[in-house]
Amino acid sequence: xxxxxxxxxxxxLILLFLVVLLTGIVMMLNNIKSNLTEIVEDRYYKVxxxxxxxxxFSNSDREILFAANEAxxxxxxxxxxxxxxxxxxxxxxxxxxxSVANTVKGKKLLKELETNYGSYSVTEADIIxxxxxxxxxxxxxxxxxxxxxxxTKVITTMDSFKKYQESLMNRALKSSKQTYDQIxxxxxLAVLISIVVIAITVIWMIRSxxxxxxxxxxxxxNIDYNDLSEIPRIQFQSNDEIGDIAYSFNEMAGSxxxxxxxxxxxxxxxxxxxxxxxxxxxxxxxxxxxxDLEVLGxxxxxxxxxxVEASLGVIYLKRGEGENTKFVKLASFAEEGKEAGRxxxxxxxxxxxxxxxxxxxxxxxxxxxxxxxxxxxLGETLPKSIFIAPVIFEDEVVAMVELASLTPFTxxxxxxxxxxxxxxxxxxxxxxxxMEIERLLKESQAQTEELQVQSExxxxxxxxxxxQSExxxxxxxxxxxxxxxxxxxxxxxELKSKELxxxxxxxxxxxxxxxxxxxxxxEFLANMSHELRTPLNSILILSxxxxxxxxxxxxxEQQEFARVIHSSGQDLLSLINDILDLSKxxxxxxxxxxxxxxxxxxPELLKRNFDHVAHKKGISFKVTKDKNVPDIFFTDQQRFQxxxxxxxxxxxxxxxxxxxxxxxxxxxxxxVAQWINTKGASSWLEINVTDTGIGISPxxxxxxxxxxxxxxxxxxxxxxxxxxxxxxxxEFAKLLGGWIIVDSEEGEGSKFTLFIxxxxxxxxxxxxxxxAASQVAAAEVQEIAPPIEKEETVExxxxxxxxxxxxxxxxxxxxxxxxxxxxxxxxALSNALKQEGxxxxxxxxxxxxxxxxxxxxxxxxxxxxxMMPEMDGYETMRRIRMNSMYDNLPIxxxxxxxxxxxxxxxxxxxxxxxISKPLKLDQLLSVMRVWLTN
Numbered sequence: 001x002x003x004x005x006x007x008x009x010x011x012x013l014i015l016l017f018l019v020v021l022l023t024g025i026v027m028m029l030n031n032i033k034s035n036l037t038e039i040v041e042d043r044y045y046k047v048x049x050x051x052x053x054x055x056x057f058s059n060s061d062r063e064i065l066f067a068a069n070e071a072x073x074x075x076x077x078x079x080x081x082x083x084x085x086x087x088x089x090x091x092x093x094x095x096x097x098x099s100v101a102n103t104v105k106g107k108k109l110l111k112e113l114e115t116n117y118g119s120y121s122v123t124e125a126d127i128i129x130x131x132x133x134x135x136x137x138x139x140x141x142x143x144x145x146x147x148x149x150x151x152t153k154v155i156t157t158m159d160s161f162k163k164y165q166e167s168l169m170n171r172a173l174k175s176s177k178q179t180y181d182q183i184x185x186x187x188x189l190a191v192l193i194s195i196v197v198i199a200i201t202v203i204w205m206i207r208s209x210x211x212x213x214x215x216x217x218x219x220x221x222n223i224d225y226n227d228l229s230e231i232p233r234i235q236f237q238s239n240d241e242i243g244d245i246a247y248s249f250n251e252m253a254g255s256x257x258x259x260x261x262x263x264x265x266x267x268x269x270x271x272x273x274x275x276x277x278x279x280x281x282x283x284x285x286x287x288x289x290x291x292d293l294e295v296l297g298x299x300x301x302x303x304x305x306x307x308v309e310a311s312l313g314v315i316y317l318k319r320g321e322g323e324n325t326k327f328v329k330l331a332s333f334a335e336e337g338k339e340a341g342r343x344x345x346x347x348x349x350x351x352x353x354x355x356x357x358x359x360x361x362x363x364x365x366x367x368x369x370x371x372x373x374x375x376x377x378l379g380e381t382l383p384k385s386i387f388i389a390p391v392i393f394e395d396e397v398v399a400m401v402e403l404a405s406l407t408p409f410t411x412x413x414x415x416x417x418x419x420x421x422x423x424x425x426x427x428x429x430x431x432x433x434x435m436e437i438e439r440l441l442k443e444s445q446a447q448t449e450e451l452q453v454q455s456e457x458x459x460x461x462x463x464x465x466x467x468q469s470e471x472x473x474x475x476x477x478x479x480x481x482x483x484x485x486x487x488x489x490x491x492x493x494e495l496k497s498k499e500l501x502x503x504x505x506x507x508x509x510x511x512x513x514x515x516x517x518x519x520x521x522x523e524f525l526a527n528m529s530h531e532l533r534t535p536l537n538s539i540l541i542l543s544x545x546x547x548x549x550x551x552x553x554x555x556x557e558q559q560e561f562a563r564v565i566h567s568s569g570q571d572l573l574s575l576i577n578d579i580l581d582l583s584k585x586x587x588x589x590x591x592x593x594x595x596x597x598x599x600x601x602x603p604e605l606l607k608r609n610f611d612h613v614a615h616k617k618g619i620s621f622k623v624t625k626d627k628n629v630p631d632i633f634f635t636d637q638q639r640f641q642x643x644x645x646x647x648x649x650x651x652x653x654x655x656x657x658x659x660x661x662x663x664x665x666x667x668x669x670x671x672v673a674q675w676i677n678t679k680g681a682s683s684w685l686e687i688n689v690t691d692t693g694i695g696i697s698p699x700x701x702x703x704x705x706x707x708x709x710x711x712x713x714x715x716x717x718x719x720x721x722x723x724x725x726x727x728x729x730x731e732f733a734k735l736l737g738g739w740i741i742v743d744s745e746e747g748e749g750s751k752f753t754l755f756i757x758x759x760x761x762x763x764x765x766x767x768x769x770x771x772a773a774s775q776v777a778a779a780e781v782q783e784i785a786p787p788i789e790k791e792e793t794v795e796x797x798x799x800x801x802x803x804x805x806x807x808x809x810x811x812x813x814x815x816x817x818x819x820x821x822x823x824x825x826x827x828a829l830s831n832a833l834k835q836e837g838x839x840x841x842x843x844x845x846x847x848x849x850x851x852x853x854x855x856x857x858x859x860x861x862x863x864x865x866x867m868m869p870e871m872d873g874y875e876t877m878r879r880i881r882m883n884s885m886y887d888n889l890p891i892x893x894x895x896x897x898x899x900x901x902x903x904x905x906x907x908x909x910x911x912x913x914x915i916s917k918p919l920k921l922d923q924l925l926s927v928m929r930v931w932l933t934n
Contacts, residue, residue, distance in 0.1 A: 393425030658692030681757035846871030
């Protein structure tokens with residue numbers, strides 16, 4: 001029998017017994033209710049009616065006696081009215097009482113009452129008649145006596161009826177009490193029986209289910225909740241609900257075991273992914289600061305093989321192209337002897353060459369017997385699995401990797417190897433590019449040094465020939481006298497002349513090689529400038545837009561990030577410009593413009609640029625100018641200010657506390673004349689930059705003016721920098737006809753002194769301004785890049801920069817065509833110009849630009865890139881200017897090439913103006929405002 005049926009049966013019996021019990025109790029209660037109703041509603045009602053009838057009857061009888069008395073004659077009429085009224089009431093009451101009588105005896109007594117009251121009523125009527133007539137007093141007394149007898153009968157009858165009703169009330173009350181006692185006894189008995197029945201039922205139900213529940217409880221207690229892989233099952237057969245519970249428990253146990261298994265698998269996958277990401281980060285860290293392919297290959301294979309539990313590993317690097325393509329062993333891991341691996345493979349040769357040809361990886365688990373053995377201190381054995389995979393960069397195989405392991409490679413190891421090889425191709429290409437650049441630089445330096453040596457040898461030979469020629473002239477008389485000696489010496493002279501001619505030819509060839517090398521260097525710097533300025537242009541524009549938008553959705557921290565990016569980009573641009581300036585100085589192609597400079601404004605300029613730096617570092621900054629310093633000074637103001645900024649930047653950088661001071665005074669010509677010829681200079685300035693910083697040791701003062709040189713390694717690590725600042729200062733000072741000297745003690749501070757001449761006629765009238773190297777102790781410390789805003793001179797061919805009016809409406813609804821093959825530049829410029837209210841059309845090369853113009857678009861200005869595929873900016877501008885419709889169309893050339901002559905070439909091709917990348921938004925908008933206004 002099921003647990004549900006047992007419960008239904010047990011509780012059904014209990015419910016049935018309770019129903020029977022309640023039914024008996026209800027019946028007894030109804031009996032008590034009936035008795036009480038009879039007592040209250042019937043017996044008590046009749047008794048009360050009898051009492052009312054007797055009260056009325058007594059009142060009538062008393063009024064008759066009152067009326068019969070002669071003394072009350074005056075009030076007799078009122079008594080008679082009361083008697084008549086009571087008579088009517090008594091008739092009604094007796095009739096009502098007769099209608100509710102429900103017993104034989106009661107009806108009999110009421111019938112007797114009606115008879116006696118009727119006889120009494122007749123006598124009462126006679127008495128009233130006698131009283132009203134006032135006659136027959138003797139008969140009245142007889143009637144009154146008869147009335148008393150009849151009244152006694154009526155009262156006796158009423159008392160009998162009342163007593164009868166009261167006896168019935170007592171009998172009903174006694175019956176109710178007996179019924180109540182029976183109910184109490186019945187309830188006690190029923191409760192006892194119910195307790196017995198319920199106890200028997202509950203014991204029967206508990207005994208039938210407790211055993212099965214105990215079995216389930218024991219199984220649940222035996223579960224190991226720390227290991228749900230094997231959960232015990234409930235073993236018994238039962239068709240009731242307990243059996244269903246056991247079946248459901250067994251099903252739940254199976255589900256938990258399956259879930260536990262899936263959880264373990266998922267945890268294992270997560271662990272594998274974490275393992276892969278950790279190893280990838282380790283490999284990526286290892287790539288840093290590697291500039292040699294052999295070092296890269298050895299470190300890579302040595303790091304990779306242990307990660308995937310490989311016992312042997314080889315990496316092959318691609319050499320050659322086309323049919324001559326082969327893969328040469330670059331590095332190996334755990335290799336012993338020549339038999340451990342071949343030195344090279346041709347494309348398509350063997351499994352390595354075939355995988356390279358097909359650009360796919362392969363895993364071999366059936367290793368051939370002739371494969372390299374894995375050797376240990378205890379023996380040697382064949383590997384169990386081989387992994388061969390290509391390293392691909394831009395859909396080209398650049399290397400091959402082969403690994404051998406004593407255990408088969410797992411799936412997650414294969415995934416890891418695939419991700420590692422994706423990054424290796426990029427790294428190989430990057431290292432190869434750096435090696436090529438380093439090779440070109442070394443080759444250029446070697447050629448320059450070789451030409452210098454050959455030039456010195458040629459100069460020595462030329463001086464020797466000149467001395468011999470003078471000796472021949474002084475001995476001409478002797479040569480005439482000794483013909484044989486003369487002829488011999490003539491032959492010697494002729495031979496030496498031929499040697500001199502050959503040396504001259506060699507010198508011309510070497511000069512041509514030097515010229516070619518300089519050309520290569522210029523092209524290299526131009527290309528480097530272009531490739532760096534192009535992405536830097538987008539970085540500076542976008543970061544400046546983000547940092548300057550006060551109402552943007554960026555947080556203050558994100559805006560600070562943008563400002564840091566913009567500042568770093570400006571520092572990188574300054575470094576590029578420094579390298580180009582230094583290169584221009586070395587080849588003599590840096591333009592120097594001598595013009596008037598107001599020296600009186602110099603202190604204020606320096607204070608404005610460096611006061612906040614001094615305040616930030618908590619040091620004192622002073623600028624003093626002697627009264628005898630002329631206000632007007634002729635020099636190149638831009639180069640002159642750059643020298644001072646570099647010197648002050650170094651002073652602030654290396655000074656942690658104390659003072660930085662600038663003293664501007666007129667140099668004494670007697671002092672200057674000790675070192676150089678002062679011809680052509682109207683006056684000289686002596687500018688001292690003094691600091692209380694770390695100072696420079698005497699042995700380091702001789703090298704710090706060289707390019708890329710610093711005081712020592714510790715200085716470089718602590719303060720940073722590239723070592724170009726003072727080198728540029730020295731070269732700029734030479735260009736301006738001056739020089740720099742240094743006076744410093746380590747730990748005491750430094751003093752840099754700049755001597756600059758005022759040259760109204762420029763360098764042409766300066767005479768000999770070369771500095772005697774033996775008389776000048778040149779020294780230099782590297783420049784710094786403090787977080788200050790540098791003041792830069794912006795050159796605009798169309799005039800000065802215009803101030804942007806508030807709410808500038810000039811740009812509203814203007815259409816600008818941007819021609820650039822770099823989508824980053826298009827994106828940055830488009831967003832910047834759209835914020836000014838302009839409409840932007842983009843073209844990726846010159847042909848697309850011409851198509852836009854031919855389609856009839858109304859263009860207000862064109863921003864033209866120069867270096868583009870298919871048709872460059874020069875040719876595009878020439879073709880636009882060939883159409884007379886576009887004679888007045890503003891074309892602003894934007895180019896990353898910053899070498900000498902680029903601006904003139906752009907203007908000759910038809911450009912209205914020229915801006916070099918990376919450009920500044922303020923500069924671009926100012927130039928556009930000039931041309932759109934015109």
